[in-house]
Amino acid sequence: xxxxxxxxxxxxxxxxxxxxxxxxxxxxxxxxxxxxxxxxxxxxxxxxxxxxxxxxxxxxxxxxxxxxxxxxxxxxxxxxxxxxxxxxxxxxxxxxxxxxxxxxxxxxxxxx
Amino acid sequence: xxxxxxxxxxxxxxxxxxxxxxxxxxxxxxxxxxxxxxxxxxxxxxxxxxxxxxxxxxxxxxxxxxxxxxxxxxxxxxxxxxxxxxxxxxxxxxxxxxxxxxxxxxxxxxxxxxxxxxxxxxxxxxxxxxxxxxxxxxxxxxxxxxxxxxxxxxxxxxxxxxxxxxxxxxxxxxxxxxxxxxxxxxxxxxxxxxxxxxxxxxxxxxxxxxxxxxxxxxxxxxxxxxxxxxxxxxxxxxxxxxxxxxxxxxxxxxxxxxxxxxxxxxxxxxxxxxxxxxxxxxxxxxxxxxxxxxxxxxxxxxxxxxxxxxxxxxxxxxxxxxxxxxxxxxxxxxxxxxxxxxxxxxxxxxxxxxxxxxxxxxxxxxxxxxxxxxxxxxxxxxxxxxxxxxxxxxxxxxxxxxxxxxxxxxxxxxxxxxxxxxxxxxxxxxxxxxxxxxxxxxxxxxxxxxxxxxxxxxxxxxxxxxxxxxxxxxxxxxxxxxxxxxxxxxxxxxxxxxxxxxxxxxxxxxxxxx
Numbered sequence: 155x156x157x158x159x160x161x162x163x164x165x166x167x168x169x170x171x172x173x174x175x176x177x178x179x180x181x182x183x184x185x186x187x188x189x190x191x192x193x194x195x196x197x198x199x200x201x202x203x204x205x206x207x208x209x210x211x212x213x214x215x216x217x218x219x220x221x222x223x224x225x226x227x228x229x230x231x232x233x234x235x236x237x238x239x240x241x242x243x244x245x246x247x248x249x250x251x252x253x254x255x256x257x258x259x260x261x262x263x264x265x266x
Numbered sequence: 267x268x269x270x271x272x273x274x275x276x277x278x279x280x281x282x283x284x285x286x287x288x289x290x291x292x293x294x295x296x297x298x299x300x301x302x303x304x305x306x307x308x309x310x311x312x313x314x315x316x317x318x319x320x321x322x323x324x325x326x327x328x329x330x331x332x333x334x335x336x337x338x339x340x341x342x343x344x345x346x347x348x349x350x351x352x353x354x355x356x357x358x359x360x361x362x363x364x365x366x367x368x369x370x371x372x373x374x375x376x377x378x379x380x381x382x383x384x385x386x387x388x389x390x391x392x393x394x395x396x397x398x399x400x401x402x403x404x405x406x407x408x409x410x411x412x413x414x415x416x417x418x419x420x421x422x423x424x425x426x427x428x429x430x431x432x433x434x435x436x437x438x439x440x441x442x443x444x445x446x447x448x449x450x451x452x453x454x455x456x457x458x459x460x461x462x463x464x465x466x467x468x469x470x471x472x473x474x475x476x477x478x479x480x481x482x483x484x485x486x487x488x489x490x491x492x493x494x495x496x497x498x499x500x501x502x503x504x505x506x507x508x509x510x511x512x513x514x515x516x517x518x519x520x521x522x523x524x525x526x527x528x529x530x531x532x533x534x535x536x537x538x539x540x541x542x543x544x545x546x547x548x549x550x551x552x553x554x555x556x557x558x559x560x561x562x563x564x565x566x567x568x569x570x571x572x573x574x575x576x577x578x579x580x581x582x583x584x585x586x587x588x589x590x591x592x593x594x595x596x597x598x599x600x601x602x603x604x605x606x607x608x609x610x611x612x613x614x615x616x617x618x619x620x621x622x623x624x625x626x627x628x629x630x631x632x633x634x635x636x637x638x639x640x641x642x643x644x645x646x647x648x649x650x651x652x653x654x655x656x657x658x659x660x661x662x663x664x665x666x667x668x669x670x671x672x673x674x675x676x677x678x679x680x681x682x683x684x685x686x687x688x689x690x691x692x693x694x695x696x697x698x699x700x701x702x703x704x705x706x707x708x709x710x711x712x713x714x715x716x717x718x719x720x721x722x723x724x725x726x727x728x729x730x731x732x733x734x735x736x737x738x739x740x741x742x743x744x745x746x747x748x749x750x751x752x753x754x755x756x757x758x759x760x761x762x763x764x765x766x767x768x769x770x771x772x773x774x775x776x777x778x779x780x
Contacts, residue, residue, distance in 0.1 A: 163546040170700030174596035188634035201470040
């Protein structure tokens, strides 16, 4: 690609306990972070429209219960409860457009 | 009617076709910094060598008033010519005619020239500049794409296939370039994506420009879909001509041999590499210190920069180089660099190009993102590609060759023909720090001064294992050599492997991890 002024290697990258002087691309460390899954938070797995909400706040749900219909890619996708619990809060309304990974519902999970 | 009149009629018909989409459309094309399709072919091929076929092809669409429209050449120009005096087949989509959209006859022109290229065993160059499928022709345009993809696949590994993206190339159309060997893009002109910005806006509500979604820079630095990036079309054609100077014309030929030239004197091999394995250097300088005339033609310069691939010549013949690049990410193997190396190795193997591998890596990149991105599956591609390759394979271990990285980078065990190591080579299961921490954990933890003990143990390990002689004692390394001897030994290795024969089990094909 373009040969602008080449960056000088000055960052350190640790591999197996040894630090190597090298160029580390921007955003690299952020990329390497791992975020723990939060099963109580139900996120939209695709951008689309909330066609129907099947549950109310405070309602108890079983694993696999239909929570809402998320229409996307010409398909009425079912959003199911991943685990049994209580619907704590619903963050979206019917007819609302949602982005990917938007918070839809928060469940209250029984304490393990 | 006399013959003269008939000739005049032919000339008139030709002139009509040569207007393409008409003056207005041509002006628009030029105003975008683009050449017209015919100008592009002329600029790319040897002067006066182009012969066009299927000039008078017409579409047969009837629906949506298409029967009232004349589309000259049906939006694509096909023909044969020469580059460096050797034959090539070429097609160029003409954006001025119905946006270069692909209908049935358009695709038939392309597949006809593809069939020619295969029959005559010559490279195929496709210049893409098209709005996509011609919607009015419905499923016929889909059939057209499918016929092209099928031929791309059958031709793969038989003739070189080159794609030049000089305009939009969207939707299913992108899969023809993706199936070919080399993709060329030009800044601000090339655009490649499966779904464009407007679809993304409707479906996802996200705003993104064409350039940021699938422009030339994106494909040369982020996606790895493009192999060569140029600032303008002229530079791009120069790159294609240069690439064709290196590669053999088909899978039954070897590269052209030209006069051998020594490397330039300003690349002093011993001054390039620091002895401390933790310090970086640009491995391209090492390549330039061993290839003819220090002329190294890098491929995928902007993507997965922790690994360098490209062509150079040794003794006048083309050699493919694969090298870890310590200047980026310490030269580790990761998902992208594994992918980059593996495909290039398979290209070289398919087209009889010997491979020289320069090794200096601390191993595979550790991290959650890498593991979750499938570094196991992608890393395995390198092992597969090297093991499978039957062309002459020469390996030079410059410094670090640790763990899985050592095995993957064309080791003896994957059937490298010659393995040379510099005296600075460290061939071991892992770096001294990591190894000492594991082997001497107890001693270190129980010592009065653990830090002092750790340092001592690291040094012990380093003295014993961080060298090429342990591997040389087992015959895993053929020679420990002085850096200055590298070119001489590589030249010799290439010479003696000229008639390499290797037998592999009979099979339809393997099942590589891709």
